[in-house]
Amino acid sequence: HPSAMAAHGRGQRTLSFTMETVKGDAPPPSVQQPTPVFPVMEQKPLPLTGGEEAEYLLALKQDFRGAMRSLPFSPVLPVSCPDVERYSDKYNRSEQMDKLLDWAPDWKRFPRELRVHVRKPARDSQYTLYSDYTPCNQVMMKKKGVKDKEEVLLKLESLEKKEEQETSEDEEGETKKKQEEEEAEGEEEYDEEEFEEETDYIMSYFDNGEDFGGDSDDNMDEAIY
Amino acid sequence: MTAQEVRLCGLLLQEHFGEVVEKVGTHLLKSGAQNLRTIIHETGLSVDLVKKSLCVLVQHGATTFSSGRKGLGSPTEYHTSCDRILRILRYPRYIYTAKTLYGDTGELIIEELLQRGHTTMSSTVKTVADRLTQNMAEGRTMDYTEVSSTFSKLVETHFLQRCPPLPGVGNKDSSAPIETPATPGTPAAPVNTAPPTPESFPECYKVPSVTLIGRGKRQLASEDGEEQRSAKRAKMDPETHGDEGIYWQVNFERFHLHFRDQTIISAVANKLDQTSSEIVRTMLRMSEVTTSPMATCTKPLSANEIFRSLPPSYNILRPILDQYLTLLVDDPMEFVGKAGESGGGMFVVNLHRALANLARATLESVVQERFGSRSARIFRLLLRKRHLEQKQVEDFAMIPAKEAKDMLYTLLSQNLVQLQEIPKTPDYAPSRTFYLYTVNQLPTARMLLQNCYKTVANLIERRLFETKESKRLLEKSQRIEAILASLQASGAEPEQLTEVEEMITAPEKQQLDTLRLHINKLDSAENQVDETIFLLESYINSTNASS
Numbered sequence: 001h002p003s004a005m006a007a008h009g010r011g012q013r014t015l016s017f018t019m020e021t022v023k024g025d026a027p028p029p030s031v032q033q034p035t036p037v038f039p040v041m042e043q044k045p046l047p048l049t050g051g052e053e054a055e056y057l058l059a060l061k062q063d064f065r066g067a068m069r070s071l072p073f074s075p076v077l078p079v080s081c082p083d084v085e086r087y088s089d090k091y092n093r094s095e096q097m098d099k100l101l102d103w104a105p106d107w108k109r110f111p112r113e114l115r116v117h118v119r120k121p122a123r124d125s126q127y128t129l130y131s132d133y134t135p136c137n138q139v140m141m142k143k144k145g146v147k148d149k150e151e152v153l154l155k156l157e158s159l160e161k162k163e164e165q166e167t168s169e170d171e172e173g174e175t176k177k178k179q180e181e182e183e184a185e186g187e188e189e190y191d192e193e194e195f196e197e198e199t200d201y202i203m204s205y206f207d208n209g210e211d212f213g214g215d216s217d218d219n220m221d222e223a224i225y
Numbered sequence: 226m227t228a229q230e231v232r233l234c235g236l237l238l239q240e241h242f243g244e245v246v247e248k249v250g251t252h253l254l255k256s257g258a259q260n261l262r263t264i265i266h267e268t269g270l271s272v273d274l275v276k277k278s279l280c281v282l283v284q285h286g287a288t289t290f291s292s293g294r295k296g297l298g299s300p301t302e303y304h305t306s307c308d309r310i311l312r313i314l315r316y317p318r319y320i321y322t323a324k325t326l327y328g329d330t331g332e333l334i335i336e337e338l339l340q341r342g343h344t345t346m347s348s349t350v351k352t353v354a355d356r357l358t359q360n361m362a363e364g365r366t367m368d369y370t371e372v373s374s375t376f377s378k379l380v381e382t383h384f385l386q387r388c389p390p391l392p393g394v395g396n397k398d399s400s401a402p403i404e405t406p407a408t409p410g411t412p413a414a415p416v417n418t419a420p421p422t423p424e425s426f427p428e429c430y431k432v433p434s435v436t437l438i439g440r441g442k443r444q445l446a447s448e449d450g451e452e453q454r455s456a457k458r459a460k461m462d463p464e465t466h467g468d469e470g471i472y473w474q475v476n477f478e479r480f481h482l483h484f485r486d487q488t489i490i491s492a493v494a495n496k497l498d499q500t501s502s503e504i505v506r507t508m509l510r511m512s513e514v515t516t517s518p519m520a521t522c523t524k525p526l527s528a529n530e531i532f533r534s535l536p537p538s539y540n541i542l543r544p545i546l547d548q549y550l551t552l553l554v555d556d557p558m559e560f561v562g563k564a565g566e567s568g569g570g571m572f573v574v575n576l577h578r579a580l581a582n583l584a585r586a587t588l589e590s591v592v593q594e595r596f597g598s599r600s601a602r603i604f605r606l607l608l609r610k611r612h613l614e615q616k617q618v619e620d621f622a623m624i625p626a627k628e629a630k631d632m633l634y635t636l637l638s639q640n641l642v643q644l645q646e647i648p649k650t651p652d653y654a655p656s657r658t659f660y661l662y663t664v665n666q667l668p669t670a671r672m673l674l675q676n677c678y679k680t681v682a683n684l685i686e687r688r689l690f691e692t693k694e695s696k697r698l699l700e701k702s703q704r705i706e707a708i709l710a711s712l713q714a715s716g717a718e719p720e721q722l723t724e725v726e727e728m729i730t731a732p733e734k735q736q737l738d739t740l741r742l743h744i745n746k747l748d749s750a751e752n753q754v755d756e757t758i759f760l761l762e763s764y765i766n767s768t769n770a771s772s
Binding site: 042043045046048049053054056057058060061062064065067068071073074075076105106108109110111113114115 | 240241242243244245246261274276277278279280281283284285290292300301316317318320321336339340341342343388391470472594595596597745746748749750751752753
């Protein structure tokens, strides 16, 4: 048998000859097609075990799935230019926004680069949320106030630009941001401003100011060394 | 990780965190550790969505991050592991176990932690107290201290643990000066490549002193959304409880040890009887603290010690205990072994042996249920005799040659049985070669485990399909239920209620009932396949540990 000859000498080789040569009986013919999607079941499967425990586990499973939907852990793709404006759109969107705002993670436990600035719906005033933050952010607030009108104009402009912009540009901005952050950790506030002008990206986002709490901690640590 | 594991992880992520997180998670699983920029580029999602998804994954412990793997200052890399995501499948069992051990409070604590990922003790206690109060009779409330004490108990018994301090974030400043002496040009030795295990920190099981005074609050059923919003905001108010920055997670390994012990106990009860299972239970409980998680067997216990520790309610006399122990040692499943003669006989529970034997029994029953009892006889025969020629199989199994051959070939084609050839001469001439059939338990268990993952993924897929098919109907019934609830709350007339109820026609109702039946069946099946998955995983892990 030529194929048998070719393969010999290796320890882990496959059977390269038919079973006929061994015992005179052929094994089941080798299958060339993929197995059927729903193969015939020769044996009837056993029924599932029932009982109180199984029922409770089932309920827990289904409740858990339901509960996860109401928690703010499912970012959704923005609805890309709906064909027709629907009455329900408004409600669907506002619901999503509310969920996102509910989650205020402790940013100290996440990499710096992940700090997402949650977009505030325009109708909500930006300042109500600042009210309960520490005085160290007040400077920031003031700046925002002054810039408010400018921002609106800039935003309109940026939206126009955005259509022409390529994704690569976005990324460039991203890396630039990262680099700068690493280079000048202490001057975060200054950087932030610069970005607003440079990239148009962060402008429309709400910064909850927690970065600054974290930063001041970091700076303290640095000061020790 | 295999394709089956990735597929199942994707489905689990999708079900619990939505499609966006699923896309990011699956991408990370397939590509290994990556930095943010690459993830954004390769998934084609927006920066914002990727960041948010990564936050969700990190929050739930599915993704870890580390910086400086490729030298100092290289971007943070994200790494996702299948193991953690597959645990989602077992969530109901963790919650149920907490309920059996620590009541409703324990149940809700574990459930909260699983739903919200890493959280602080104070926020968990508050939410749980509120939820418990919600379910209590009017006028009664749950005290925070009561929930706190259950939380502490869960930590004491290691079912909960602190999340390890973050590498790179907390230690970054302290590690920087150490790093500077290294020549900056050469890529520095990988820093923090493997995230430290939670147990490597001394404070892992230390409960911080938390100042939490108050009782659970009942959420008022008000239609005024604004009021609820302000209540929510009030809840988020920065109150300090003294445990800020200390985050907790569920210790799955501890739960798995508990599951393993329970599996062994119930196996003894099924194989022998209730009394022997109580003896094994006592032995396991005695060695819970003294035995390390990866030990192959428990620390030896003398018959005297076991006798003293038996709960008096069992009513087992000393000579009877000795008889039972002898019986257990003689049993072929080898759950209990004898380690010496001193102290009236020293006994151990063979943890890994038990897992191996239970896994083998699982393999046998899979063969039996899928290929019939006579195929199972051949399978068992091969397991016991290791290597057999075809003729020997026919003879020992006492099955006619033609049928035995057929069964062997079927098992061979399903990869449950392997064929080994031993040539008498170096030319591998078939006529001068022995063909020995054999069963390799460990690879077969691995294969079966993959099949289980595939099964669960198929079950989920089917469930999603069924739900999608009747989406409209489900939405309708949900709407009607909502209307009914609001009508009932406003004290509507019974005629009005029946009128609304009748908006779902009889055939629609029937369709809904069958749908619910199917979905329940599929969900239950997922739970039960996971029990097999647990056993096989434990067995495979135990062989890794002992080798």
